[in-house]
Amino acid sequence: MTATLSTLLLSSVLLAAALGGPWLLRRAAPALAMIPRVAAIVVTLSALLWIAALVALGPLVAWMSSGPAWLPKQAAEVCSRCLSAASPFGESAMTLGIPAIVPLALPALGVLAVLVGLAREVVLLRRSQAAFGSELRAASDSITLLGSSARVTRGAALQAFSLPQQHGGIVLSRGTLAALSPGELSAVLAHEQAHLDQRHHLIMAILNGTTRYFRWIPFVHAVRESVPHYLEIAADQAAKQATGTTALASALLKLGEPMSPVLREVAPGGAGTGTGAEADAAGLRVSGSRLPEHAVLHAAGSERIRHLIGAPRPPASAALAAAAGAYAFMLAAVIAAVNLPYLFAVLSGC
Template sequence: MTSVIWVLVLTVGLLAAALFGPLLLRGAAPTLARAPRLAAVILFGGILMWIIALLAVGPILAWFISGPSLLPEGAAAVCRRCLASASPFGEVVLETSLPAVSLLVIPATAGIGLAAGAIVELRRRARSTRLAADLLRAEGESATVHGHPVLLIRDPRPLAFALPSRAGGIVLSEAALAQLERDELVAVLEHEAAHLRQRHHLIVAAVASLTRHLRWIPLIAAAADALPHYLEVAADDAARSCTGTPALAAALLKLGSPAHPEYLPAPQVVALNAAGPSRIKHLVSPPPARRGALHAIGIATALVTLTVINLGVQVPYVYAAATGCTL
């Protein structure tokens, strides 16, 4: 019955993480914000591990559920031998009307479909970003500001954001250039340069594409929404290490809430904006890291557990296939 207990624990754990994960993420925010790049890795990894663990439920069930065969006798014998070779339990404890092969085919199909959908969405976003970059280049002009190559655009609002490097990089409005003091402008440019150096656009696009059809799951939605915040904090940390906190805070205040030119289709184009007065409080007076320590430990424990479970399921199947399903 070990296998039955394992699948029950996994199912309950996945459900609990899906429902209560957002509470852990909110509680862990003070600690995660002190290491924002690590937080981004944890969030991305958590999303990926949760999805893979969900897809692993079928292969685990296939180890101890037996049912009618949909395959020809020869292929069915190979399938049974491979399942027996991969199973760490060596037991079939439940006879059902559900073909065991379907427990492998359905998750595999779902995983392939999810991956294909993510690739299609990534390509769609890339096309939208290239189109937006072309529009911006037509309206603006290239310049070098405090050592940073930028695209200057005519806009009455103080705008500062970054597109992916291949799509133009840092974009700055003439209003921002006029309204920001020298140290404030340097802070903004360093913030956007950090986004480019640390490949934040790729991370945001990958997570948004992967989770596009899974946002009905509370954990997935909360993690996907929180990740851009930590990337902004990471860029803030890089900027204030060069210019200091007062300059960056003053720049955020002047830039106000994030805004984009109307011709940028924001949902598809990953434009990381330096604006955001809501981050000033974190810059000036961040909450103590210990306030979210227990929640962060809970998140780390859950992530490690999911990783171990995924390895425990995937490795036996890979090994069985590599060795020709020999017992």
């Protein structure tokens, strides 16, 4: 196989995944929901592998370039030897009229985009969570409920969500305490504690940061949309093991009622209230400070009850989930096949 054919094949595979990936994720979701923690990690990695495979096109195209003409003569000779030593194809059937340094810069740009996106995400979250945490501490009381530490807001709206421990941890409202039975409350606390113990906020920060500048790609967008659902189901599973299905399902129904105001009635006079859908769309606000939607993981969600009761999954779902895993493995193999020859060439002195 020539470098030209390999480039065309990889480009086709990436394009197919970019456009068809959302469909595959939707169809595989019932099977993936059976192993939600693994699914969240694997699906996140699949998005990162797609990005890595995209930038791997650069080193692949470099094997077809006409040479690093932009470099000084001595450096150009070294680069040319490294390209020749790295190429597993020998002479390509096609030679592009661009300097090799141009496609070789693509991995650097890709890594830079990932790192800058991650840095921006960290800064955004720290600022918004710090501001929100300050408002939350002023508008809530710290208490111990059924052996768990929590903050209780003073509103009647149904609220049950979690933030990273240093910014508030488990947050409930007085309305939630009044609405839930002791068993339901225990289930909600177990759900939110699972978010904290399993570091779900960190997973969301990594996913949203590293894919920030690639979120316009349909497949990456679908991954960013699906991972929070798997994290919620993972927390449901932990709560189910701790308290049983009945209590958790009953709590989810109460917290997930369509017209229940949730999440945003936190700071007196500054936050307002809204339905769950409105809160999800707008993000969480306290006195004008917006908290990104993915920074909050909450218990509401009656649609997840079917996962609790073990609803049967479509027969094709498991096969499609396996296909998604095989695709991720294939991308990893392609990335290694492109980049390892360069690494070996540099380590051997070309």
